[in-house]
Amino acid sequence: xxxxxxxxxxxxxVVSIAVTAVIVNxxxxxxxxxxxxxxxATINAQIVSAVEDEIQDIATQGRSAYWAIRTLFYNSVxxxxxxxxxxxxxxxxxxxxPSISWIALGWPDGDFFAAHKLGDEQLxxxxxxxxxxxxxxxxxxxxxxxxDIEFRERxxxxxxxxSTDQPWFLTTIGRDGPHWVDVVDHPTGPRxxxxxxxxxxxxxxxxxxxxxxxxxDRLSRFLAGLExxxxxxxxxxxxxxxxxxxxxxxxxxxMGTRFDLTPGLLAVARRAIADAMAPMxxxxxxxxxxxxxxxxxxxxxxxxxxxxxxAYAGWTLATVIPEREFLGPIxxxxxxxxxxxxxxxxxxxxxxxxxxRRWIAGPLGTVAGELNHIERFxxxxxxxxxxxxxxxxxxxxxxxxxxxxxxxxxxxLPADLVRILVHDGIEARPGxxxxxLTILFADIEGFTGLSERLGEEVVPVLGRYLDAxxxxxxxxxxxxDKFIGDAVMAxxxxxxxxxxxxxxxxxxxLNAYRAVRENGIADDRGRPLAMRIGINTGTVLVGNIGxxxxxxxxxxxDPVNVASRLEGxxxxxGTAILIGERTxxxxxxxxxxxxxxxxxxxxxxxxxxxxxxxxxxxxxxDMPQWAALYEEGLACYSWGDFExxxxxxxxxxxxxxxxxxxPGGDPPSRLLIERCRAFVKxxxxxxxxxxxxxxxx
Numbered sequence: 001x002x003x004x005x006x007x008x009x010x011x012x013x014v015v016s017i018a019v020t021a022v023i024v025n026x027x028x029x030x031x032x033x034x035x036x037x038x039x040x041a042t043i044n045a046q047i048v049s050a051v052e053d054e055i056q057d058i059a060t061q062g063r064s065a066y067w068a069i070r071t072l073f074y075n076s077v078x079x080x081x082x083x084x085x086x087x088x089x090x091x092x093x094x095x096x097x098p099s100i101s102w103i104a105l106g107w108p109d110g111d112f113f114a115a116h117k118l119g120d121e122q123l124x125x126x127x128x129x130x131x132x133x134x135x136x137x138x139x140x141x142x143x144x145x146x147x148d149i150e151f152r153e154r155x156x157x158x159x160x161x162x163s164t165d166q167p168w169f170l171t172t173i174g175r176d177g178p179h180w181v182d183v184v185d186h187p188t189g190p191r192x193x194x195x196x197x198x199x200x201x202x203x204x205x206x207x208x209x210x211x212x213x214x215x216x217d218r219l220s221r222f223l224a225g226l227e228x229x230x231x232x233x234x235x236x237x238x239x240x241x242x243x244x245x246x247x248x249x250x251x252x253x254x255m256g257t258r259f260d261l262t263p264g265l266l267a268v269a270r271r272a273i274a275d276a277m278a279p280m281x282x283x284x285x286x287x288x289x290x291x292x293x294x295x296x297x298x299x300x301x302x303x304x305x306x307x308x309x310x311a312y313a314g315w316t317l318a319t320v321i322p323e324r325e326f327l328g329p330i331x332x333x334x335x336x337x338x339x340x341x342x343x344x345x346x347x348x349x350x351x352x353x354x355x356x357r358r359w360i361a362g363p364l365g366t367v368a369g370e371l372n373h374i375e376r377f378x379x380x381x382x383x384x385x386x387x388x389x390x391x392x393x394x395x396x397x398x399x400x401x402x403x404x405x406x407x408x409x410x411x412x413l414p415a416d417l418v419r420i421l422v423h424d425g426i427e428a429r430p431g432x433x434x435x436x437l438t439i440l441f442a443d444i445e446g447f448t449g450l451s452e453r454l455g456e457e458v459v460p461v462l463g464r465y466l467d468a469x470x471x472x473x474x475x476x477x478x479x480x481d482k483f484i485g486d487a488v489m490a491x492x493x494x495x496x497x498x499x500x501x502x503x504x505x506x507x508x509x510l511n512a513y514r515a516v517r518e519n520g521i522a523d524d525r526g527r528p529l530a531m532r533i534g535i536n537t538g539t540v541l542v543g544n545i546g547x548x549x550x551x552x553x554x555x556x557x558d559p560v561n562v563a564s565r566l567e568g569x570x571x572x573x574g575t576a577i578l579i580g581e582r583t584x585x586x587x588x589x590x591x592x593x594x595x596x597x598x599x600x601x602x603x604x605x606x607x608x609x610x611x612x613x614x615x616x617x618x619x620x621x622d623m624p625q626w627a628a629l630y631e632e633g634l635a636c637y638s639w640g641d642f643e644x645x646x647x648x649x650x651x652x653x654x655x656x657x658x659x660x661x662x663p664g665g666d667p668p669s670r671l672l673i674e675r676c677r678a679f680v681k682x683x684x685x686x687x688x689x690x691x692x693x694x695x696x697x
Contacts, residue, residue, distance in 0.1 A: 025337060044306045044319045047226055047234050051317050054222050061097040062196040062212045064686040066178055069093060070210055073200045080105060080200060080208045087125055090115035094123060101193060102213035106163025126187060128159050135159050161187045168197040168211045175199060177680060179641040192216045219245035232321035233265045239277055239286060239314050241270035268297045269318035272305040286314035311638055370399050379403045432543020437493035438505040438583060439560050441567040442469060445530035447486040453524050462486060465529055468515040476508035481554050491555050494542045502537050502586035506613055509533045509577050534567030536580035565601045569694055574667025577613040584611045591616055594627040595634060596668055600693045607691035626655035630669055638690035642676040649673045
């Protein structure tokens, strides 16, 4: 059955415009949603950074105060029973460190002495000991003025408080160094707090326990000052969903009793963390990775919730933002846009049908034929066709000139390569663009010695290895950049867009590592070639790099250097595949990786987290027990609790059995044990944040 050109063109135009309208609206809606999520992600990233900085600042102040006072005791500048000197030292530290709530000293006989901050305008000194056989608490209260302190009153009252009954004393008295403890009970009543406690040793004898306490209300007041959208909020919760800190500007009571915001937001946050922890193994004490969730509240409204694990004690930061803040205006604009597009489609269809029959159908068919020649790179068959329509005439002329310009490439490159350049739209001249890509570096461990032993016989071994690497990289939509001896450089995300470039790079690395062993690619001693791989993601310059005479489609930038450094760092840690922090973030739940360390890469300022890639979730891989033990140890290590960290690292080393091609045990655990032992002997500076410099390239 045949139909007329006018009817066919009219139907085509109507359908095309309708489909275009649907696609445009769908793309616009998706772009708007993406922008909204990016905005929410940006807000969350800023909040996470602010909270982590605040917690780090609190921890730094607690450690600094502890070490300052402990040094006085240790060097006998101040005696633990010298009340007058001790009182003014403790008061000075309370004034110098605004985050600290208590500085306390407990003795093995149960006696207790502390300096306690009552808000910003009052301080009190408290001493609990036995007077005439009865436990008595003496409290001296002071009024704080700018640059001065004035004594106000002294109160005596009975007390059954014993320092030896307190968790901060019981868990510290037998230790060699300080550690962090959660406490609730104080002489003045229950108030949850963080405590940095350690023994006071004078001439190798433990005389008392020194504790620096930071009450949670500091965090609650800090959260109250954060702007989380227009009506959102941020909370710090335990893995069970119990609130540690809520955005309360008064923060007199912790558990939400003076929470001024909508209580429904806290309920949404607790529901989200319960859903996140549900699939985790029984007894899990912390979340491993950040999670973004959509939760419906009791009011029926949808909320965007982002859960971010914090470094201390399994705490989780939950940010809750109503979706209507971002999607409400978009939905209203979407409805108006749909109506406008429908009206425009009807009007355009009528006009296009009339014009198309006379002026468009024939010339477009001719132009389409010339474009087919371009697509097949049959440039000699392209002709110029005049048209009464200026636009079509110019289009035909432009196609003819384009064919002539493309023909010039034959002087420099084979026709097949030119077809690829034309098909992908890559211009054969220097230039590039900044894009976020994932870069991979790989080489063979001990290749120099292998090449010396094999001589010319190393060529087929190297060829099989490079074939295996190239096949797996290309199978995962990667681009092989270059071979440098036994080293391979590849990248993902260019020239073709690939939203999953980080995930595909990880899969390619694991597959390549597996292929070398399955294909029997071995050295002169019959052992599978040992590989080291580094993967990093970042914004780089990608394009045609070089001169007018010689070009290379490649990537340059700092993330490329970091990927190379990660490949080299595998030798230090005894691992096969290391990935950067951004790669871990983008790959998300698709991969299984353990956090290995926080390092400062040679030649680059600032620390960055690095991870060991263990497997792909789609292949059934799961976090092994030894890796979970290692991450628990790393969390203690980053907080300066080195004795506890050593215990976890030893368990991880013992739990990990040898796999194919590697001995038993866990090399990173053994490396971290040595670091911890060194820090136990010579503690790091108070502002240490767990970063290890990688001095080698």
